[in-house]
Amino acid sequence: MKPEAALAKREQMLHEGYCFVEGILTEDFLQELREESERLIAAHEPPPDVKYQGQHVNVRGEDNDVIQRLLGWAPTRRALEEMGFGDFESTGGIIILTKDPDEPALYWHQDWMEWNDPLSCTPWPQKMFVSYYLSDTTIENGCLKVIPGTHHKRIDLHDQLVPAHEQGARHVEEDHPIMFSDHPHEVDVCVPARAVVLADARLLHSARRNLTDQRRTLILAWHKRPDTVPAYWEGEIPEVIANRDANREYSSSRIPGEYLTG
């Protein structure tokens, strides 16, 4: 990436909470990932409560050479470094998420689990997903949807949603009027298969129903950075961050509290 392009991606990540970079995977490696994910899915029995996420196969890099190669993939590493995100490290594993033909949409949610921690209001990302969709994504086959800026700003939906995943959302009805609603500020993130998609864990996102006859597969890798101010940051450091007690234990929470303001 050219430095200006990398900077623009970082700015998008900071202000909108997501971005994507095209042409990261080679055609050969993409094919290998398709074959390996199909093999892993075939050996897996999805529990019924993850129907909105599809198969939900967890794989550790240390247990699988192909996944290990993806986690260390040089073009992704280079792109992260160019954007200033070189201090992000993978958590060591991935999740394979699928949408089979006619499988339902994924509900609106965010994936930040530390809402009691002042780090919830960092103006920079602390935790992000690094995602690879193994086919081009479209409105028809269940592309990702995001509401830009919601990683920093509370909107109407935050106070109406059933908390994500195991905290409740997995058990909502398919016609839940809010969890599967259209939002006036939503953006469809349609990406070509060789791209990498990054999103801040705090960002509100969902995915469309798959209306095609082809499986849509995603390999998602969570990445985190240290609890420090990033080297690129030149802006103000919010007082709550500057005064954060790093020795305190902050209990986990998926529900945005005082640290998400309007």
Ligand SMILES: O=C(O)CCC(=O)C(=O)O
């Ligand atoms: O299926 C997708 O595109 C997104 C998946 C996701 O956000 C999740 O499972 O938490």
Ligand SMILES: [Fe+2]
């Ligand atoms: Fe998510």
